[in-house]
Structures are given as C-alpha cells and as structure tokens.
Amino acid sequence: MPEIKLKSEGKWPAGVRGGGLSGSYANIRLTGCTLAGNAAPSGGGISSATSSFATLTRTLVVFAPEGGALHQTDTFAYTISASDIFGNAGGDWTGAVADLLGQDGNISADPLFCGYEVGDLHLDAASPCAPPVAGEVPIGAFGVGCALSAVAPPGEGDIILQGNAPNPFNPATAIRFRLPQPAPTRVTVHDVAGRLVRVLVDAPLAEGQHEIFWRGRDDRGRTAAAGTYFYRVASGARSAVGRMTLVK
Numbered sequence: 516m517p518e519i520k521l522k523s524e525g526k527w528p529a530g531v532r533g534g535g536l537s538g539s540y541a542n543i544r545l546t547g548c549t550l551a552g553n554a555a556p557s558g559g560g561i562s563s564a565t566s567s568f569a570t571l572t573r574t575l576v577v578f579a580p581e582g583g584a585l586h587q588t589d590t591f592a593y594t595i596s597a598s599d600i601f602g603n604a605g606g607d608w609t610g611a612v613a614d615l616l617g618q619d620g621n622i623s624a625d626p627l628f629c630g631y632e633v634g635d636l637h638l639d640a641a642s643p644c645a646p647p648v649a650g651e652v653p654i655g656a657f658g659v660g661c662a663l664s665a666v667a668p669p670g671e672g673d674i675i676l677q678g679n680a681p682n683p684f685n686p687a688t689a690i691r692f693r694l695p696q697p698a699p700t701r702v703t704v705h706d707v708a709g710r711l712v713r714v715l716v717d718a719p720l721a722e723g724q725h726e727i728f729w730r731g732r733d734d735r736g737r738t739a740a741a742g743t744y745f746y747r748v749a750s751g752a753r754s755a756v757g758r759m760t761l762v763k
Contacts, residue, residue, distance in 0.1 A: 536561045543569040549636050549656040550574070551628075552709070554581040560603060562586035571595045575626055575644065575655040578709075579603040587611050595619070599626055599644050599654050602707075626654070627743055629661035630756065631707050637661060639743070672696075674748050674755040679729075683760040686738075687730040690715070690746050690757070697721050698751035704729055705745045712739060720750065731761055 536543065536550065543561070548571075550560050560576035561569060561584070571593065576584045583605035585593060593612050597620035600607045607623050608616035615621050627642040629635040637657045638645050644654035653659050677691040694700065702716040712733050729746070731739050741763040747756050 544572075545570070545574045546572045547652065547654075547656055548574045550576045551631070551636060552578045552580065554579050554604075556582055560584045560600075569593050571598045573652060573654045574598045576600045577602050577626060578631070578707075579605065581605065583607070583609055585610075585612055595621055597621065597654060599624060601625060625707055625742060628707060630745065630758065631709055635661070672753070674750055674753050676748065676755050676757045679746065679757065679759045683762040685731065685762050687728055688759060690727045690729060690748075690759075691725070692727075692748050692755070693724050694720055694722055694750050695753075696751065700748065700750040702727050703747050703749075705747065707743050707745075712744065715746075
C-alpha cells in the first residue's frame with residue numbers, strides 16, 4: 516500500500532490546482548495515505564478534472580493552509596470511505612462530497628499527530644484515526660504510536676525540556692526547561708497544524724532553570740480550544756519541542 520507524506524512550504528501560484536495531488540483523465544486510488552499541509556488556490560489537498568475519478572480509502576487530507584481539501588468539476592467524482600478530512604482552510608467535506616461525511620466510516624476530526632510541527636505524522640494512541648480494535652488498520656500512512664524512545668537523549672549543550680505541569684491542564688500550565696548558556700530565547704505555542712498560537716517569551720534568558728506559564732490563551736487574548744498543542748523553546752542555535760494537552 517502506498518505511503519505518502521506530502522507537506523509543502525508556501526503556496527502554489529494563482530490558478531494552480533491540487534497542492535498535494537492533481538490530474539486529468541485519471542483514475543486516482545489512494546489507500547492508507549497521508550496528505551498534510553499542502554496548499555493551492557483550488558484543491559489544497561487533491562484536485563482533478565476532465566473525466567476523472569478518485570477513490571480514497573483510509574486516507575488523511577488535513578491542514579491545507581490554502582484551498583479546500585478536495586476540488587472537483589462536474590465530470591469528476593469521488594468515492595471515499597474510512598477517511599479523515601479535517602482542518603483545511605478552504606473547507607473539508609464540501610461541495611459534491613458533503614454528503615459523504617459520516618458515511619462509510621468517514622470523519623472530520625483532528626488526527627492527533629505525534630508531532631506535526633516537527634514532521635512526525637504518526638498517530639497518537641488517542642487519535643480518532645486509530646482503530647478501536649487491536650490489529651485493525653488505522654487511517655493514514657504512518658501508523659499509531661509516538662515513539663519517545665526514538666528521540667535521542669539531550670547531549671552536552673542541548674536545551675533540556677522538563678515537561679509541563681499539570682498536563683493535561685486547564686486553564687494554565689508551567690513549561691519547565693534548562694538552558695545550557697545565556698542566549699536570546701523564544702518560547703512559542705503552536706497548534707497541531709503548526710500554526711503559531713502564542714509567543715510566551717522573546718528575550719534574552721540566563722543559563723539554567725526556567726519556568727514559563729501558558730494560561731491557555733492566544734496572542735489576541737482569546738481562550739484556546741481544547742486539544743493538543745506544542746511548545747517550542749529556541750535559544751541560540753538550539754531548539755526543542757514538547758507536547759501538551761488543554762482540556763475543558
């Protein structure tokens with residue numbers, strides 16, 4: 516089965532369709548694929564036209580920063596089952612595919628990637644795309660499991676993240692970390708699509724232990740939605756990313 520990880524930077528020029536996949540006179544079949552973060556004015560995820568057909572099975576089309584998830588013309592048809600289409604700027608289950616949401620196992624929900632901001636598109640065990648029964652096949656290409664053991668231990672001179680507490684939290688949490696040396700430091704919060712939510716610190720910090728609070732609000736003072744967020748500590752030439760969960 517194909518495994519596709521398509522994650523684009525920036526956007527395609529006006530008039531271009533299909534940030535992740537585009538075709539004409541085509542019979543497109545995607546099984547167990549992940550299309551994340553692709554962008555185009557039409558069809559941020561997939562676009563095809565002119566006597567074309569697309570079949571999506573156990574496929575993710577998520578987080579297009581521009582364009583809807585799917586683009587279709589009158590001569591183009593989609594058959595979709597057991598798939599998740601979510602968080603696309605121009606819309607998810609819209610147009611000719613609107614009636615397919617809720618049918619044949621189709622959902623529109625945050626897939627809960629282990630680390631979207633750092634390119635880890637594996638699914639958290641709590642993901643709605645993870646199968647309810649062991650041995651069943653998940654939605655997407657990368658499977659279930661956030662392999663913390665695969666992360667190398669911090670080396671000399673690295674930023675040491677000490678987690679956040681409480682976690683999960685509501686309404687506030689303390690982010691704790693240690694810096695190896697004094698340096699200009701930026702601590703930011705991002706959503707699962709990698710979008711900046713809040714800048715907590717943007718100033719020189721001393722060497723040693725630090726504790727920074729996030730009170731669950733964005734840079735405009737609005738209360739953030741419940742869900743998974745990432746905090747990033749960048750100091751000098753080093754950076755580190757941690758994960759936290761806001762509950763209501």
